[in-house]
Amino acid sequence: MKGLGRVSESARVLIAVFAGALLFLLLGPFSNYGPAGFLDPWFYTGYFTNFSYLLRHVGNTYYVSRLPWILPGLLAFRLAPPEVARVALNTAIVTVSAVALYWIVRWHYGRWCGILAAVLLVASPHFMATVGWDYPDGPAIAYGFVALAFAMRPHGSRARNTILAGVFLALSGLTNMAGTPIAGSGGTAGKRCAKLFGSAWERG
Numbered sequence: 001m002k003g004l005g006r007v008s009e010s011a012r013v014l015i016a017v018f019a020g021a022l023l024f025l026l027l028g029p030f031s032n033y034g035p036a037g038f039l040d041p042w043f044y045t046g047y048f049t050n051f052s053y054l055l056r057h058v059g060n061t062y063y064v065s066r067l068p069w070i071l072p073g074l075l076a077f078r079l080a081p082p083e084v085a086r087v088a089l090n091t092a093i094v095t096v097s098a099v100a101l102y103w104i105v106r107w108h109y110g111r112w113c114g115i116l117a118a119v120l121l122v123a124s125p126h127f128m129a130t131v132g133w134d135y136p137d138g139p140a141i142a143y144g145f146v147a148l149a150f151a152m153r154p155h156g157s158r159a160r161n162t163i164l165a166g167v168f169l170a171l172s173g174l175t176n177m178a179g180t181p182i183a184g185s186g187g188t189a190g191k192r193c194a195k196l197f198g199s200a201w202e203r204g
Contacts, residue, residue: 013102013118014095021094021122025087025132030125032087034134041134048073049082068143068171069136086134093131093142098122100145107154136176143172 025032034041043063046054047070055064064070072092076085098118106114121127131138147168150161 014099017098017102017118017122018091018095021098022087022091024122024128025090025094028128030128030132032090032132038133044069044073044134044136045082045086048077048085066136066175068175069139072139090131090134090138093138094122094128096142097127097145100142100149104145104149104152107152140172140176143168143175147172 024030034045044066047064051070051074058064073085073089076089079085080088098121101121102114102118104114105117127141130141147165150165150168153161
């Protein structure tokens with residue numbers, strides 16, 4: 001316990017969220033692969049595994065323009081077998097989103113509210129289905145949550161926070177334009193739920 005006390009809050013949150021997300025993805029009710037009958041998600045799997053071939057034979061379609069999603073996928077599929085790479089990508093999306101939401105709420109409403117918001121996000125069937133679908137809206141939401149975290153960060157250089165928020169907002173938009181408002185609304189809803197439950201917690 002003493003050793004755990006020396007670990008920073010950021011590291012504890014990251015480890016806890018990563019472990020929880022990985023277990024939930026492996027043991028939970030959600031698939032880690034695109035469902036049968038939907039072609040679009042599998043185009044990106046094709047770019048992860050055969051990027052040069054598809055670029056030469058299919059050309060510059062809008063699929064290939066979503067580099068903020070394709071480049072991490074290329075790296076993951078180069079480093080690990082496809083089954084492992086897919087789970088790793090999904091775990092990374094869930095971890096980044098939940099950690100960013102934790103800090104958004106933590107800074108303004110406290111630690112327990114931040115934990116509650118992160119747990120509610122990971123337990124959301126809509127969010128997990130979005131991640132497991134393997135379409136770019138999952139990573140776009142993750143980039144959007146990071147942008148929102150920098151935008152709402154109460155300390156540090158305001159100029160640096162604004163620039164980083166803009167960078168991640170641009171990455172979210174380049175991945176999928178629909179993901180940016182989804183992340184924004186998710187962060188706002190998370191704060192609202194955390195505030196309501198936090199007030200009830202304090203009264204109880």
